[in-house]
Amino acid sequence: MSDIPPSVAERPELQALWHRHSFVELDARARAFSLLDEDTGQEYCDPFDRIESPWLEPQGLVPESDDGLVVVKGLLAGESCVVIGIEGAFQGGSIGEVSGAKAACALQLAARDARTGQPISAVLLLETGGVRLQEGTLGLNAVAEILSALLELRGMRPVIGVVAGPLGSYGGMSIVAGLCTRVVLTHEGRLGFNGAQVIESEAGIAEFDSSDHALIWSVNGPAQRYATGLADAVVLDDVPAVRQAVITAVAAGVPEHHRSEELDVLAARLSPSDGGQARFSLPGLGIPVAPSPGQDSLAASHPGSAQQRGAES
Amino acid sequence: MSRSQTWFDALSTQTLPSPYRSIAIADSDLGSGTPARLLAVVPDPDNEFPRARHGEVGLLEGIGLAHAIREVIELDSSLADDQRRSIVAVVDIPSQAYGRLEEQFGEHLYIAAAVDAYAAARVAGHPVIALVVGSAISGGFLAHGLQASQILALDDDKIEIQAIHKPAAARITLRTIAELDELAKIVTPLSFDVREWATLGYCDGLLKVSNPDQPTGADVSLASGALRDAVARARLGQRDLTNRLQSAQAQHARRASLQARRRLTEQWA
Numbered sequence: 001m002s003d004i005p006p007s008v009a010e011r012p013e014l015q016a017l018w019h020r021h022s023f024v025e026l027d028a029r030a031r032a033f034s035l036l037d038e039d040t041g042q043e044y045c046d047p048f049d050r051i052e053s054p055w056l057e058p059q060g061l062v063p064e065s066d067d068g069l070v071v072v073k074g075l076l077a078g079e080s081c082v083v084i085g086i087e088g089a090f091q092g093g094s095i096g097e098v099s100g101a102k103a104a105c106a107l108q109l110a111a112r113d114a115r116t117g118q119p120i121s122a123v124l125l126l127e128t129g130g131v132r133l134q135e136g137t138l139g140l141n142a143v144a145e146i147l148s149a150l151l152e153l154r155g156m157r158p159v160i161g162v163v164a165g166p167l168g169s170y171g172g173m174s175i176v177a178g179l180c181t182r183v184v185l186t187h188e189g190r191l192g193f194n195g196a197q198v199i200e201s202e203a204g205i206a207e208f209d210s211s212d213h214a215l216i217w218s219v220n221g222p223a224q225r226y227a228t229g230l231a232d233a234v235v236l237d238d239v240p241a242v243r244q245a246v247i248t249a250v251a252a253g254v255p256e257h258h259r260s261e262e263l264d265v266l267a268a269r270l271s272p273s274d275g276g277q278a279r280f281s282l283p284g285l286g287i288p289v290a291p292s293p294g295q296d297s298l299a300a301s302h303p304g305s306a307q308q309r310g311a312e313s
Numbered sequence: 314m315s316r317s318q319t320w321f322d323a324l325s326t327q328t329l330p331s332p333y334r335s336i337a338i339a340d341s342d343l344g345s346g347t348p349a350r351l352l353a354v355v356p357d358p359d360n361e362f363p364r365a366r367h368g369e370v371g372l373l374e375g376i377g378l379a380h381a382i383r384e385v386i387e388l389d390s391s392l393a394d395d396q397r398r399s400i401v402a403v404v405d406i407p408s409q410a411y412g413r414l415e416e417q418f419g420e421h422l423y424i425a426a427a428v429d430a431y432a433a434a435r436v437a438g439h440p441v442i443a444l445v446v447g448s449a450i451s452g453g454f455l456a457h458g459l460q461a462s463q464i465l466a467l468d469d470d471k472i473e474i475q476a477i478h479k480p481a482a483a484r485i486t487l488r489t490i491a492e493l494d495e496l497a498k499i500v501t502p503l504s505f506d507v508r509e510w511a512t513l514g515y516c517d518g519l520l521k522v523s524n525p526d527q528p529t530g531a532d533v534s535l536a537s538g539a540l541r542d543a544v545a546r547a548r549l550g551q552r553d554l555t556n557r558l559q560s561a562q563a564q565h566a567r568r569a570s571l572q573a574r575r576r577l578t579e580q581w582a
Contacts, residue, residue, distance in 0.1 A: 044576075133476055207364070260426045
């Protein structure tokens with residue numbers, strides 16, 4: 001590594017940035033191996049098994065031999081863990097029949113192990129636009145099967161969602177994030193259901209201007225997601241930082257109630273907060289939001305370089 | 314009137330109060346001593362969330378479904394798990410709600426709440442049956458229908474089961490609608506035709522009724538009978554979704570899924 005320039009050396013808060021090893025720049029396979037303890041990862045149903053999507057070639061699209069999803073099992077801080085990583089560079093990180101079957105099957109096998117006294121946690125690297133539209137209903141069903149499989153495991157062992165970026169997590173696979181025991185984002189990670197372009201084309205530019213990047217980040221970005229309780233940690237884009245956040249999230253164990261079971265909390269957020277006027281408030285930011293489009297974007301402050309909720313949340 | 318409301322009314326014995334106007338809840342008698350709790354997402358023109366006024370599943374609908382399902386689980390929690398009542402999801406959903414407010418609140422989590430509740434009911438022993446009477450599209454279907462133990466659909470030209478509605482599917486995959494229709498002839502999962510969807514292995518019955526828009530008495534008894542049979546199958550079957558891979562049609566249409574699962578299971582020590 002080159003010498004540290006004085007401008008960095010004089011400022012301790014820049015040291016982490018200078019020394020970091022980017023997680024976001026890694027592909028899905030490298031991300032999965034980098035999270036696990038060194039030399040413990042083993043990939044299952046890897047590209048040499050050559051199981052490809054049968055639906056792409058007839059559409060003139062080139063399939064990949066791992067269908068854009070890697071399953072790597074190994075140790076995380078000495079305990080069994082399976083990492084399921086979506087490759088954002090293949091078909092927009094979308095879930096098709098084969099990639100979906102791999103993810104669902106890995107989660108079900110983990111659940112089987114956990115039931116038979118071999119506890120294993122799971123980490124999902126969500127870099128995805130959701131259902132692969134080129135595989136239509138089979139992609140949609142694949143997501144439904146992943147959700148069911150995740151829930152089989154979640155009651156026994158933590159299932160951690162990681163949204164690193166740059167794609168972020170959108171569409172049906174974000175329901176996965178909603179079901180996860182805990183969610184870790186980097187500062188480059190966005191988490192949403194409908195992407196800005198989709199909302200704009202469905203509802204018009206007044207509803208969501210997809211060219212307004214500040215708006216997108218203030219709605220789907222890590223600061224808002226952390227402040228409103230949709231994510232549990234925001235970390236620097238740095239392999240050791242992401243790994244440490246995942247270890248912490250797994251170590252916090254299985255909570256009594258998961259985020260998606262807290263119906264009272266979810267309902268309270270939607271209750272009119274000022275005497276029957278149709279206004280709503282988001283927790284954490286304390287900023288009232290009017291239910292009509294065309295207002296100034298929600299302001300969200302930039303968080304520190306790393307935030308993590310306590311184990312109790 | 315929407316098809317979800319029509320079929321909900323036709324199948325319900327007694328409508329129950331719902332804290333959410335867009336969620337219809339009723340008790341139903343499917344005959345032969347088979348009680349069921351009926352749930353439907355119905356259009357609410359006064360929905361506080363303007364992007365969810367046409368029967369879409371948005372924030373209120375996600376939590377409304379979760380609430381109604383959790384209530385049934387609670388009601389039957391003291392019964393033996395093979396005695397718990399069935400839940401029937403009447404499905405006619407244009408999509409999830411596409412809106413900025415929805416994004417700000419985290420629509421994915423509200424949908425997840427519904428998914429979580431449906432799966433919990435299924436695992437607890439409640440047979441969960443989806444009956445598609447209209448559209449079953451995208452996140453709306455994931456929230457309301459796709460966690461079911463059994464999925465039935467009307468055999469009708471107006472049924473649409475897809476990952477997204479057709480104009481958006483064409484736009485996002487950079488095709489014209491004509492090109493998409495052409496491709497759907499050779500790539501079955503792209504089809505919008507319910508009969509094609511039924512060949513993919515996770516359709517548990519297509520119901521040929523005489524009037525899908527205004528069901529006759531005979532249509533309703535046909536549907537009740539099919540629902541009753543589906544409940545019986547669900548009671549005998551596994552409580553996860555593996556039955557979607559076991560049908561003869563799945564063995565063919567989803568052979569890539571089966572191959573990937575087989576390989577992964579062999580290698581997983």
